[in-house]
Amino acid sequence: MERGGEKQKTVKGSDVVIEHVRKSFGEFKALDDVSIGIRKGEFFSLLGPSGCGKTTLLRIIAGFESPEGGAVLLDGRDVLGQPPDARHVNTVFQNYALFPHLTVFENVAFSMRLRKAPESEVKARVAEYLQLVELQAHASKKPAQLSGGQKQRVAIARALINEPSVLLLDEPLSALDAKLRQHMLIELDSIHDKIGITFIYVTHDQQEALSVSDRIAVMNAGEVLQVGTPQEIYEAPATDFVAKFIGETNLFEADVASVSGETVELRTDGFGPVKVTATEPPPVGSRVSWTIRPEKIRIGLEEPRSARNGINAVAGVVDEPIYSGFQSKFYVRAPSGLVLKVIKQHADWSDEGPEIAWKDAVWLSFSAEDAYIVEVKR
Amino acid sequence: MNRPGDRAGGGALGSVREPGGLYAAPATLWLTVFFLAPLAIIVAYSFLTPGARGGVEWTPTLDAYRAIANPTFAKVTLNTILVAIGATAVTLVIALPCGYYMARSERQTLLLMLVMIPFWTNFLIRIYAWIAILGNEGFLNDLLRALGLVDESVRFLYNRGAVMLVLVYTYLPYAILPLYSTIDKFDFSLLEAARDLGASKLGAIVRVLLPNVKGGILTAFLFTFIPIFGAYAVPLLVGGTESYMLGNLIADELTKSRDWPLASAISLVITLVTTIGVLLLLRANGASTLGGPAGEASADGAAPEPAVGGAR
Numbered sequence: 154m155e156r157g158g159e160k161q162k163t164v165k166g167s168d169v170v171i172e173h174v175r176k177s178f179g180e181f182k183a184l185d186d187v188s189i190g191i192r193k194g195e196f197f198s199l200l201g202p203s204g205c206g207k208t209t210l211l212r213i214i215a216g217f218e219s220p221e222g223g224a225v226l227l228d229g230r231d232v233l234g235q236p237p238d239a240r241h242v243n244t245v246f247q248n249y250a251l252f253p254h255l256t257v258f259e260n261v262a263f264s265m266r267l268r269k270a271p272e273s274e275v276k277a278r279v280a281e282y283l284q285l286v287e288l289q290a291h292a293s294k295k296p297a298q299l300s301g302g303q304k305q306r307v308a309i310a311r312a313l314i315n316e317p318s319v320l321l322l323d324e325p326l327s328a329l330d331a332k333l334r335q336h337m338l339i340e341l342d343s344i345h346d347k348i349g350i351t352f353i354y355v356t357h358d359q360q361e362a363l364s365v366s367d368r369i370a371v372m373n374a375g376e377v378l379q380v381g382t383p384q385e386i387y388e389a390p391a392t393d394f395v396a397k398f399i400g401e402t403n404l405f406e407a408d409v410a411s412v413s414g415e416t417v418e419l420r421t422d423g424f425g426p427v428k429v430t431a432t433e434p435p436p437v438g439s440r441v442s443w444t445i446r447p448e449k450i451r452i453g454l455e456e457p458r459s460a461r462n463g464i465n466a467v468a469g470v471v472d473e474p475i476y477s478g479f480q481s482k483f484y485v486r487a488p489s490g491l492v493l494k495v496i497k498q499h500a501d502w503s504d505e506g507p508e509i510a511w512k513d514a515v516w517l518s519f520s521a522e523d524a525y526i527v528e529v530k531r
Numbered sequence: 532m533n534r535p536g537d538r539a540g541g542g543a544l545g546s547v548r549e550p551g552g553l554y555a556a557p558a559t560l561w562l563t564v565f566f567l568a569p570l571a572i573i574v575a576y577s578f579l580t581p582g583a584r585g586g587v588e589w590t591p592t593l594d595a596y597r598a599i600a601n602p603t604f605a606k607v608t609l610n611t612i613l614v615a616i617g618a619t620a621v622t623l624v625i626a627l628p629c630g631y632y633m634a635r636s637e638r639q640t641l642l643l644m645l646v647m648i649p650f651w652t653n654f655l656i657r658i659y660a661w662i663a664i665l666g667n668e669g670f671l672n673d674l675l676r677a678l679g680l681v682d683e684s685v686r687f688l689y690n691r692g693a694v695m696l697v698l699v700y701t702y703l704p705y706a707i708l709p710l711y712s713t714i715d716k717f718d719f720s721l722l723e724a725a726r727d728l729g730a731s732k733l734g735a736i737v738r739v740l741l742p743n744v745k746g747g748i749l750t751a752f753l754f755t756f757i758p759i760f761g762a763y764a765v766p767l768l769v770g771g772t773e774s775y776m777l778g779n780l781i782a783d784e785l786t787k788s789r790d791w792p793l794a795s796a797i798s799l800v801i802t803l804v805t806t807i808g809v810l811l812l813l814r815a816n817g818a819s820t821l822g823g824p825a826g827e828a829s830a831d832g833a834a835p836e837p838a839v840g841g842a843r
């Protein structure tokens with residue numbers, strides 16, 4: 154597991170390998186050659202805008218759609234020929250899909266009843282899973298009598314009681330309000346830690362994905378653009394789309410002026426020379442896109458004193474300061490007219506920085522180590 | 532000042548306090564004139580003496596009910612129950628997949644039209660069409676002979692099987708429509724959830740679809756069972772002596788034996804049997820509405836009026 158401190162938990166579940174999966178609806182390509190490897194016990198997110206094919210991929214893994222090409226392997230075994238009821242995979246549906254004619258208890262017990270499990274075992278297990286999602290008190294209610302968050306928990310308990318090796322979750326929090334969403338997200342994470350099986354979590358919300366995932370696959374228009382840890386995806390986006398989709402960013406184009414090691418000097422269109430980092434530097438003269446995250450830029454009224462090697466400095470005027478409690482955002486316009494977004498955290502008492510206001514002439518500085526080349530255009 | 536609000540208190544029409552009573556007046560009138568009054572007349576007739584040429588004489592007697600006790604009546608009743616249960620069961624078994632298919636189809640309007648088209652042709656013409664198909668010199672026998680499968684005509688008509696076949700054919704749309712309108716409101720993603728949790732295709736239908744559309748099934752049952760129980764024309768035209776039903780018995784008493792009190796008594800038996808059956812069913816169904824689960828009580832709204840106790 155990527156995250157430390159939880160090493161004692163046993164890793165269960167299956168690894169899921171998706172190889173060259175293609176799926177069209179008529180002329181429309183919903184999934185175009187998708188390949189992803191998901192590890193045992195991982196909390197893996199499929200992240201992308203609405204309509205990019207996340208649900209379709211999840212339904213292929215669950216067995217509700219069959220792709221035109223490719224393979225889906227669970228622990229190395231191709232499952233594409235198997236119907237949904239034969240796959241050891243369970244789903245938490247986007248609209249919950251609770252059975253309206255059954256009580257909470259019977260909803261959760263559904264798969265055990267199908268297996269004709271003995272009554273005593275059913276009682277014990279359902280109680281155990283209702284406890285896991287803190288719904289013991291609501292066992293005899295019908296779904297129509299529950300709140301959105303409670304329905305969500307029933308759906309989770311119902312999907313987990315069979316101890317699947319993979320749990321698929323399709324935007325499970327999208328129907329909840331913001332506060333509850335945050336709470337359920339933390340709960341999902343702790344359930345994952347307790348149960349230890351593979352979670353495949355579909356969301357269009359990058360905050361959700363960043364905060365709970367071990368790894369994320371960013372998708373757009375039926376393709377996987379990048380697979381990586383939240384840090385990798387946030388700090389080293391593989392494409393312009395990923396850079397723009399994840400968090401807030403500054404994304405510009407420039408020409409490569411010179412290269413020394415992993416440091417590349419760019420001739421930018423509006424900020425003069427800027428030094429950035431590239432693990433595989435493109436040749437001099439290439440046209441590239443580059444990015445710097447707003448919170449990695451320091452804003453001040455004075456020109457940075459030690460213009461050290463690798464520190465970039467840009468002058469500009471504050472166009473629009475936006476105060477939002479714990480931080481402020483500034484849109485700073487360079488003389489060329491290009492605008493850089495800067496986020497400044499409101500620090501503690503030791504922060505002696507000056508107040509920065511509208512129309513102030515400011516200096517921005519950022520390290521070459523925080524600025525990256527994203528795409529090589531030509 | 533006479534404000535509009537004062538009218539209710541000042542008017543002489545104070546007796547109608549709830550507007551609901553007023554709105555229900557047409558329905559009440561309808562029920563009284565076309566249902567309660569005729570029922571009262573039938574009840575009264577069943578306790579009177581038959582007139583010489585039909586009609587009744589106003590001498591009270593229990594003769595009609597004594598006549599019911601005879602074995603012929605019991606035999607016909609038994610046959611009626613068997614035919615009604617059998618034909619209704621077959622109708623529902625066919626109608627359920629039809630309604631399901633229609634609800635899932637993308638060409639619902641077309642399919643709905645196809646179900647309704649038979650109604651454009653007169654009911655009797657359609658029965659005669661069946662006779663033209665199944666008769667000894669009918670289309671089917673011609674075909675079988677032409678293919679060399681049989682030498683002599685097969686006798687398809689004038690037995691209980693023919694009665695059941697034509698009854699099923701006649702009442703199939705009445706079962707399909709309420710089933711379709713209920714299943715159409717069903718959330719099919721629930722079937723996927725059931726499959727996901729380990730149910731087979733059939734298991735998902737039995738454990739999730741059927742319980743959620745039982746209101747529609749009940750409506751379809753009533754729309755077919757009640758008119759079939761009172762069937763008259765179908766057993767008359769395509770049935771034999773052994774497929775005689777209560778409806779035929781009533782007609783005979785009215786027109787041939789001219790025993791109106793006996794006909795009335797038999798009608799009451801039909802009414803009683805169907806009413807008790809319906810009440811039992813409703814109770815078994817947890818007193819839920821005919822329309823399905825809570826919040827979907829309008830499921831039968833789109834369905835046609837049943838020909839309750841109709842003389843078909």
Ligand SMILES: Nc1ncnc2c1ncn2[C@@H]1O[C@H](COP(=O)(O)OP(=O)(O)O)[C@@H](O)[C@H]1O
Pocket residue numbers: 178183201202203204205206207208209210
């Ligand atoms: N059964 C279907 N028939 C036709 N188009 C579909 C079907 N299912 C999905 N699509 C299309 O495929 C695309 C991807 O859908 P989906 O996987 O649901 O996206 P996401 O879950 O990422 O929002 C969408 O444009 C959608 O309209």
Ligand SMILES: [Mg+2]
Pocket residue numbers: 204207208209324
């Ligand atoms: Mg989706």
